[in-house]
Amino acid sequence: MKTFQIILSKWVSALLPVFLVLLPGCGFKDIDKRFFVVTLGIDKPTSSNKLFKVSVKLAIPSPQERFGSNQSIIVTEEANSVTEAVRIIKSKVDKELDFGYTKAFVFGESLLNEDGNLYEIMDWVNRRRDIQLTAWMAMGKPDALSVLQAAPRSERLPSNMLFLSFGQSGTETAYIVSEYLFDFFSRLKERGKDPILPIIERREDDQVSINRLALFNKQKHVATLSPYETKIFNSFYEQIGKVDIPIKYQNNYVTIDANTIRTKYSIQNADSAKPVVHLTIKILGLLEESRMPVKLSELQQIEKVAEQELQLRVLALFKKLQKAGVDPIGIGLRYRASHRTDQGEWEQWQEKYSRLDFQVYAQVKLMGTGVIE
Known part of the structure; x- marks a missing residue:
């Protein structure tokens, strides 16, 4: 009996990896089959029968990190919900979208000037289990897509200029207010403390400026603070x-x-x-x-x-x-x-x-x- 148990345990140990490989529904994908979304932007759509225009900035891996190696792809889709737009975007690329490294969410100015959009957007962002609560939030001017399209030659990684600015690990200035996802959602729900978002303005020289602040009354954008x-x-x-x-x-x-x-x-x-x-x-x-x-x-x-x-x-x-x-x-x-x-x-x-x-x-x-x- 003891000999039979030893033989059986050896067969199980040998066949277990084969069974795991053949199991259907496995969600793991190799890194070469993933697109890492570094920044996500949401705008008001140009089509009148849609609610949102969602843009994702996908990083293209580079063999070495150097100035100008910020290669990326931006894919855009208009839909009646953020979920639907993301699903359609997945049909336009050959790899799985990974939001685990998304560090910034940019919302278009025209979208935030209307009542009710904030809650629907934040509902999707907070429900996804793969999105970091420490991601940065901002308002894009004139829109989020133009901010995502900015690609300064000084960047080593896609959207790295935003990450260095908000994280105060690069530039250090009192003109930049850093707002995290968890704090923005708390302000949106908590009575007695209203939401804020730094404003990212796209410049003609393919750079961006971050020196103003947008104020919200739980529903929409109501006022803007000057740089001073x-x-x-x-x-x-x-x-x-x-x-x-x-x-x-x-x-x-x-x-x-x-x-x-x-x-x-x-x-x-x-x-x-x-x-x-x-x-x-x-x-x-x-x-x-x-x-x-x-x-x-x-x-x-x-x-x-x-x-x-x-x-x-x-x-x-x-x-x-x-x-x-x-x-x-x-x-x-x-x-x-x-x-x-x-x-x-x-x-x-x-x-x-x-x-x-x-x-x-x-x-x-x-x-x-x-x-x-």
Whole structure:
């Protein structure tokens, strides 16, 4: 009996790999039979009887990584759903589409200006198990397809310029707001914190610019921040440093390099008819540029002027957010955290938000005038 068990186990060990190969429905495909989707774009279709125009950027493998080796294929299809468009795109290529390496989703401006499109798009993105929640989200201008078609000669990999910009692993600037898929979906569903998307603009020189921010009211795109407003917002959103602050001093302009930025806010008199939001911003930096000679004894005066200018600019930004009826910072979320009631706390906050009073306090500290006086 023992000898029979030994012989049987040897036969099973020998035949098991054969059985596994012959099993139908196996989902595994070799890497040479896959197309890796690096970026996906969704636009408003040109055909009136369709809902979406979906574009996928497929990376073509290169034997070595070098400048200009960003070879790719872009396939586009119009359909009534994202799922249908992706299925039709699969019939146009000879390899299986793999979304496991999709790092960026770009939505066209015209698509986001209409109610309801955001929820249908995000439903498909969040349901697929092979899409990373750490993928970056953005709005393409004039559309998503033109952004996908940009192929700068400096790129080593397809769409690598977007990945380096949003990941802050290449360029580091306060003008670029990085928005992840998980955070965007949370903002779309959470009351008290509205969605945001960085705007990618295609330029004529086959480059792109990312220095503005789109604001949403859970349904559609309602307002856009200028580059300077985006820079101020980013100090509250990510508290990123390396911010330049131009100010007017004695009929001349000087520029402060803010190396460190610390911001915080609190809600005062939240239960009153007109709550007050206290915003505090602390900046530590250097004098980076000046159109006139500046002495060390003048730094304190420059700090005072910078504080006044900064208070006015931050106040203007929050007034703009309030007028647009959006709350991307999350002030309403903090209010709800301390005012949990059985019903009505959200409706109360919506009514109070339009009457909020903002008070801004800035503190600027300059460590020197650079390497010259």
